[in-house]
Amino acid sequence: MIKDFLSIEDLSKKEIIEIIDFAKQFKSDDGSFRKEDLFPDKTIANIFCEPSTRTKSSFEIAAKNLGCTVIDFDVASSSIQKGESIYETIDALSLMGVDLCVLRHKDSVIRELAPNMQDIIFINAGEGTISHPTQTLIDLMTIKDYKSSLDNLNILIFGDLDHSRVTTSFCEGISKFSSNNITFSGEPSMCTQYQNSNLGKYEPNLDKAIIDADVIMALRIQHERFETDTSLNLDEYKQSFGLTSERLDLARGDVILMHPGPVNFIEISENVYNSDNTVIREQVANGVAIRMAVLSRFLSS
Template identity: 65%
Template sequence: MNKNLLSLADLSRKEIEDLISFAEKFINEDGSFKKESLFPDKTIANIFCEPSTRTKSSFEIAAKNLGCNVLDFDTESSSLQKGESIYETIDALSLMGVDLCVLRHSESVIHELAQYIPEMTFINGGEGSISHPTQGLLDLMTIIQHKKTPDDQNIVIVGDLDHSRVTASFLEGLNNFKVKSLTFSGHPDMCKSFQNHPQGKYEPDLDLAIEGSDVVMALRIQHERLAAEDIVDIDEYKYE
């Protein structure tokens, strides 16, 4: 397995299942998380160039549970504000001894960074509207926990699909499984890329979309990624 986690397209079915199986070993019977000091000599930097609560906090808690030293990097008070590039910033952190970087960025830079700084390990914590592989793994893990496997399931994805990096990563991971059906649903102006999609069918009527479904993934409107011309009236979106 590659030392970096940049995209679910890079993982095989076995690698996805092995990662999920390994992750489940850190969950206690009551749902709490085990704390095992497996990596006391490793330092992790969380570099989030976009706002985040759940992803950033999850990475910090997980790293501390595994015994890592965690650098909560504040982009607003860093040299990024003085014109330093993200490449220069992470290269400097690597020279200081940071072993792994969790990066969220509005642009697709993490793949180049992984090549530019090969001694650093990278985890993609969100890449514009392009991908969010760790969230995709969590979604697959949830399906496996409740349905044993994504195979032979009727899966529906509903919401603002065009602007969702979660959708893109989930579909990359889902490519490794044999689902029974995959349906996309949502406001037509937010699902333009999914009305003729090779992996599934588009059904704008939510009631029809979820009929007979085994799994429904609901996605929020990505307000922060909408251009002015893409904004949909919220009441129209809810009740149309």
């Protein structure tokens, strides 16, 4: 078994299904989560070098539900501000007895750290625009909750695709399943990597892209990742690429709408957010269950 969870590519189709099924065991019928002291001797450090609400909080809740000691590492008040490298920081924590590091970073440092630090387990909690494997597991679990199968689906992913690590990981994950048709849509300047992709087709007209969709994934504009200022007119953007109730009606009646958050009501309207087709709140809840399953798997390896 692999020591670290760096990419959804690390898992086979069978392992993905096993983790999803395992995660369901941590959820009660009333929506609460089981609390079991399975790992009272384990210490986990959450190191988030980029802002986070859902991922950071759900990892902390998941770890505490499993009986772990959790260090909510504060980057802003750490020696990183004095010039200490991320390697030195995590090495020091490892020497203090930290067993597992949940790391989010704007760069791919986790790929360098993991193979060179054998005494600590790494879980990727977001790697620049490259990878977000636990979010993909959450998304696949949510789809499976509503569609029963992860095969033979029409999936639309729209928004700022180029700057989204969610897009990359999700495509890697869903590609392990059969006969799914993926359509990409969004402002062309934000979808350059997906206009001629073998992962799916690109349709710049959202009204056309949404027709007969079973699953829709909306993604926010990630202004913090733009290398240069953009003169984007938000009103024009919403008119062309905002999901309204009228547009949602073009999809299949039982379509589900997902969004990894945060939702800012640019890519989707408030009416759509509050519609029966939206499963965004379910994604948030599934985040705790999936991360309990992931932590259990890798702490047991």
